[in-house]
Amino acid sequence: MAKEIIMDIKDFSFKYKGAPSATIKSVNLPIYKNKITAMIGPSGCGKSTLLRALNRMHDLYPGNEYKGEVNLLDLEDESYHDILTLKKENEFIKLRQRVGMIFQKPTPFPMSIFDNVAYGLKLAGIKDKTILEEKVTDALKGAAIWDEAKDRLKDSAMGLSGGQQQRLCIARAVALRPEVLLLDEPTSALDPISTGAIEELVSELKKELSIVIVTHNMQQASRLSDYTAFMYLGELIEYNKTDRIFLNPSEKLTEDYVTGRFR
Numbered sequence: 001m002a003k004e005i006i007m008d009i010k011d012f013s014f015k016y017k018g019a020p021s022a023t024i025k026s027v028n029l030p031i032y033k034n035k036i037t038a039m040i041g042p043s044g045c046g047k048s049t050l051l052r053a054l055n056r057m058h059d060l061y062p063g064n065e066y067k068g069e070v071n072l073l074d075l076e077d078e079s080y081h082d083i084l085t086l087k088k089e090n091e092f093i094k095l096r097q098r099v100g101m102i103f104q105k106p107t108p109f110p111m112s113i114f115d116n117v118a119y120g121l122k123l124a125g126i127k128d129k130t131i132l133e134e135k136v137t138d139a140l141k142g143a144a145i146w147d148e149a150k151d152r153l154k155d156s157a158m159g160l161s162g163g164q165q166q167r168l169c170i171a172r173a174v175a176l177r178p179e180v181l182l183l184d185e186p187t188s189a190l191d192p193i194s195t196g197a198i199e200e201l202v203s204e205l206k207k208e209l210s211i212v213i214v215t216h217n218m219q220q221a222s223r224l225s226d227y228t229a230f231m232y233l234g235e236l237i238e239y240n241k242t243d244r245i246f247l248n249p250s251e252k253l254t255e256d257y258v259t260g261r262f263r
Contacts, residue, residue: 003078006180006210007031007054007099010069014046014053017063023049026068027236029229031180033073036202036211038225038242040218042262046234047214051182054212055099056083056092072098075179097124100173104185106165108157108172113140113149116157116168120176135175142208143171144201163194167201174205181205183213187220199224218258222246230254 009031014024024046031037031054039047049058058064071080072095083095097120109116117136126132136153140146145167152159157168166186173181183202187195202211202224215221221228221242228245230238230253238245238254249255256262 003073004033005030006033006073008069008071008080009050009054010071012050012053012066012068012070014049014058014067015065016049016058017061017065022065022067023234024053025234027231029236029239031210031212032227033210034206034208035226036206036213036224037227037229038221039212039214039229039231040216040221041231041237041257043216045231047229047231048184050231051184051212051214052101054083054180054182055096055101056086057096057101059092072180093123097176098178099180099182100176100178101182102166102169102173102184102186104188106162106169106189108160108165108168110156110158112154113157113160113168114153117172117175120172124176139171139175140168142174142205143167144197144204145171161194163190163197166190166194166198170198170201170205174209178209180210180212183211185214185216188216195220218246218260230257232257 009027009029012024012027013022015022041047052058054070066084069082070084072083073080086092086095109119114136117139118132121132121135140149145164148164160168187198225242228242229236232253238249238251245254246258
């Protein structure tokens with residue numbers, strides 16, 4: 001297994017509790033280090049379900065079934081560990097610190113801007129006030145919201161605009177120095193200016209971490225990602241470098257979807 005792969009998904013299937021059949025069916029997909037991987041496909045094809053499996057988010061609701069492997073690279077010893085074997089709550093907490101997630105709708109906590117970013121750091125055991133201030137500042141700068149927030153750190157995060165709230169949520173995630181960041185349609189609720197700011201930020205962040213983004217926006221996927229995975233009815237139809245997927249796909253279904261002829 002090549003070490004440029006940060007996460008390797010092998011023969012992965014997922015079934016919701018009580019569902020008659022699997023939502024995700026035997027997916028094989030590499031996630032490359034310091035690259036942006038876009039997941040595209042029609043509504044209900046399973047891309048968000050797959051994304052949420054990558055940090056075991058589905059385990060917040062018991063009874064769902066996983067099969068296969070999701071191997072995450074340990075950057076310290078260069079070995080892979082299957083996250084589907086994790087059982088304990090503290091293991092899930094550590095996993096979600098390593099694999100952060102940003103949702104479609106901004107989800108700031110009803111507390112100050114500073115406390116939003118410091119929250120996860122405190123959970124991770126950081127108590128020193130000076131260190132907390134440094135890490136919060138670095139995270140806000142890294143998420144390109146420092147200039148707008150630096151004089152409002154004690155103000156409620158709920159007073160920020162939608163685009164600012166989403167960047168704050170990204171700051172909250174990157175403060176923990178994750179290795180992978182999962183983005184589930186992070187700009188679908190935002191205006192074009194805020195969308196552009198988030199896209200620019202995501203492009204910068206891939207210098208430090210690996211990113212997987214679910215998007216319905218074909219233009220966003222083509223301009224932002226390095227690799228693209230096209231899903232349909234729970235199956236991975238095609239995966240390749242983004243240029244290849246959009247300019248010369250191997251599957252007719254992929255071509256129909258990216259060119260807008262899909263019915």
